Amino acid sequence: MKKIIIATTMLLFINNIVMAGNDTQPSNIGFALRGGITFAPTDFYGTNINVYPTIGLSADFGISKLPFFIETGVYLTNRYIMTDSNISVLAPALISYHIQTRKNMTIQPFIGPFIAYGFDYEEADVGVRMGVGLSINKLYTNCGYDISASNGYDEDAFFLSIGYKF
Template structure:
């Protein structure tokens, strides 16, 4: 994993400038398409009937593709495929301990709408919002359901081919598995995470 991290960071700083999508150069007369890689951290937690007493810091790694969807405004649709680590530690129900950890490792697909705001010095600001769809592939989630849908809102900044973003993600589907707890019914819990990612666009 350390070698992969070093390789990605090296790519971010060694990649040439790209012509199809350049920050500060959004054209209202041309269509644009871009793709890129993302690497970052999640500061995640779980709240509700089943809650995590402590948060979890996990990794995010993925690839994205974006397409301009408006001829009259710099509006983009971005999707991709991510591996992302979320969940929490010290799961509790009614203040009683359930498990030391509730780790959820997902494969996630977002569908984000981004709006490009050009600024001086070849910098672009890209606020975004959209749904995310995730399926758990590993982890420790005895008391949790691992399919999850959420809403992600945040803002990215691009300079030449380098990109960084911060986002907040809240789960909208119930991930509490009350069937695993004797006498528990109709439980409700939701995941949440603050994400910080860096990357490069081509």
């Protein structure tokens, strides 16, 4: 496992050195409109999974000369157990590394905390969001997993989204 981590780290830094002279590096600030689906449990044990639509706005900010970015946003979705109508707002604070693979294509692994609030049951949730995104020109797609840290319930969720970067 240690060898895989070292090899991956070396590849990331080699990628950055090779692309350093390339003028196609992403800008330091970006905004996007995203839509997708969230797979979330609707029972106490997390065995009954429903699919809900998700829509939101995101922003990312470059934080160094290396391609590290902070990403945040506001997403409207449906989450939490025992209901089919708990509209929720979710706001992540993620760090991502943009690995440039081609001229206008990056792979973007991300991880960070999130906070969510369900309006119908007035329930807050916090946890960790992780996943990977793919950006090609102005199109963006990602998939990931939210690990809930609240209430001891199984409120984890898997998500897929596609978006357009401005």
